[in-house]
Amino acid sequence: MATTSPTSPWTGRELTAILSSTSSDSHMWNLTYMQLLLEEHGYRVTNLGACVPTEVLAERCADDSPTLIVISTVNGHGHLDGAHAVRRLRQIPSLAATPTVIGGKLGIHSVDQDEVRHLRDAGFDAVFGDTAADLDEFSVFLRDLAADVQTTAVAPPVLLDAEATFTPAAALPLPHQPGELA
Numbered sequence: 076m077a078t079t080s081p082t083s084p085w086t087g088r089e090l091t092a093i094l095s096s097t098s099s100d101s102h103m104w105n106l107t108y109m110q111l112l113l114e115e116h117g118y119r120v121t122n123l124g125a126c127v128p129t130e131v132l133a134e135r136c137a138d139d140s141p142t143l144i145v146i147s148t149v150n151g152h153g154h155l156d157g158a159h160a161v162r163r164l165r166q167i168p169s170l171a172a173t174p175t176v177i178g179g180k181l182g183i184h185s186v187d188q189d190e191v192r193h194l195r196d197a198g199f200d201a202v203f204g205d206t207a208a209d210l211d212e213f214s215v216f217l218r219d220l221a222a223d224v225q226t227t228a229v230a231p232p233v234l235l236d237a238e239a240t241f242t243p244a245a246a247l248p249l250p251h252q253p254g255e256l257a
């Protein structure tokens with residue numbers, strides 16, 4: 076089914092997301108799930124897949140300048156690999172403020188507040204766990220972000236007074252009279 080991404084009449088920006096696993100994580104169904112969720116929210120998703128080297132993630136994000144970067148991880152190393160990845164992303168000036176989140180099974184404990192704090196300190200804007208409540212919170216985050224993007228006006232479009240300023244090409248004086256160059 077063809078889908079269109081919402082764009083803002085003010086910014087003309089499309090909602091795009093880069094979705095990636097961490098460098099060590101080989102699980103894939105989490106990525107498929109997150110891709111579908113993001114698409115439901117109107118994002119055009121580039122899914123980089125599993126075991127993505129940090130430099131590949133950084134390069135792709137720098138090239139694409141996405142609206143949002145989402146790291147999904149479940150193998151238990153996310154609190155370490157994720158922190159490493161986001162520190163690298165934040166070193167790139169154009170990605171310093173790009174909304175970037177991580178979620179899934181971040182360690183081997185259900186929710187470890189030390190890990191969450193560590194990931195926030197490393198540079199993530201939001202950190203989510205693996206429960207249904209986390210998915211709900213993430214959906215709220217996505218809606219808020221879409222609303223922000225839609226209302227961040229670069230400049231309102233200036234509507235010209237068409238009748239006063241528009242001169243049809245046919246009414247402009249020709250540089251040469253017809254037949255003059257013949």
Ligand code: B12
Nearest residue numbers: 100101102103104105147150151178179180183203205213
């Ligand atoms: C299938 C599977 C595998 C397959 C993966 C095949 C594939 N191509 O994907 C194989 C056999 C390869 C595998 C390997 C390993 N696995 Co495995 N695997 C599983 C299993 C059984 C199911 C995972 C799955 O597909 N779930 C379906 C998806 C849709 O759900 P999900 O992954 O949980 O994602 C949800 C949430 O996490 C959350 N979420 C995820 N990302 C994000 C992001 C955001 C922003 C948000 C909001 C939410 C969110 O939302 C998703 C939808 O609900 C789980 C156990 C389980 N029942 O979960 C273990 C499990 C994930 N594996 C585990 C482990 C340890 C491993 C190995 C390290 C084992 C080993 N010693 O080799 C390796 C990993 C190696 C590596 N380099 O990563 C552990 C992780 C331990 C932990 N974190 O506490 C688990 C939990 C099993 C266990 N109970 O011990 N595994």
